[in-house]
Amino acid sequence: GQQVMQIPQYQHVQEGEDFTTYCNSSTTLSNIQWYKQRPGGHPVFLIQLVKSGEVKKQKRLTFQFGEAKKNSSLHITATQTTDVGTYFCAGFDNYGQNFVFGPGTRLSVLP
Amino acid sequence: DTGVSQNPRHKITKRGQNVTFRCDPISEHNRLYWYRQTLGQGPEFLTYFQNEAQLEKSRLLSDRFSAERPKGSFSTLEIQRTEQGDSAMYLCASSLALAGDTQYFGPGTRLTVL
Numbered sequence: 489g490q491q492v493m494q495i496p497q498y499q500h501v502q503e504g505e506d507f508t509t510y511c512n513s514s515t516t517l518s519n520i521q522w523y524k525q526r527p528g529g530h531p532v533f534l535i536q537l538v539k540s541g542e543v544k545k546q547k548r549l550t551f552q553f554g555e556a557k558k559n560s561s562l563h564i565t566a567t568q569t570t571d572v573g574t575y576f577c578a579g580f581d582n583y584g585q586n587f588v589f590g591p592g593t594r595l596s597v598l599p
Numbered sequence: 600d601t602g603v604s605q606n607p608r609h610k611i612t613k614r615g616q617n618v619t620f621r622c623d624p625i626s627e628h629n630r631l632y633w634y635r636q637t638l639g640q641g642p643e644f645l646t647y648f649q650n651e652a653q654l655e656k657s658r659l660l661s662d663r664f665s666a667e668r669p670k671g672s673f674s675t676l677e678i679q680r681t682e683q684g685d686s687a688m689y690l691c692a693s694s695l696a697l698a699g700d701t702q703y704f705g706p707g708t709r710l711t712v713l
Contacts, residue, residue, distance in 0.1 A: 519700075521702070523702075530704040530705065531690070531692075531704050533701050536701060576641050578642075580700075586655070587647070588644060589634075589641035591641045592640075592641045
């Protein structure tokens, strides 16, 4: 079945440093979504990418969807303590039936 | 509408008992999803509905789990003969399929099976 992997599993950065998490799917995705979950909270939608090679920016966050629609990345510039949390990628396979979350990357930001 | 709500927020039960959780989605949303999440893991897809129809169910889901969405609005998730391994956070999310299928999550129901 479809598998979605994320690396790294954990990332500790000093405040002000950049951060990147990578998402890889075993199958082509129709779209990819990114969610953030704060400790003790529930996942909150960040963005959706649909087109091959698409790049979207939200302030300090840059999201990219690979040309083959099997991988994606989230880059945070100049991290802040408010960026702490676990970042998940998720997506439907091309049949639109299986919606799978990656295992997440847990980000810690040291002040 | 203030978002997706779930009840109860916490449930403690003894092994072998049945439990039922309720999810009230955002009112105009036609899709409703159930997930299970354990500590340090991503949400694990259980099932989803479009309106009242259950479109997909995880192959990993035991027959002890059943979900309904009788009128296409709220949904219930029932777990029969609970086991300690069922202890987890059960998350519900809803979306509007025509609007890019962005999922809005509820606060979850934390189940502890003793």
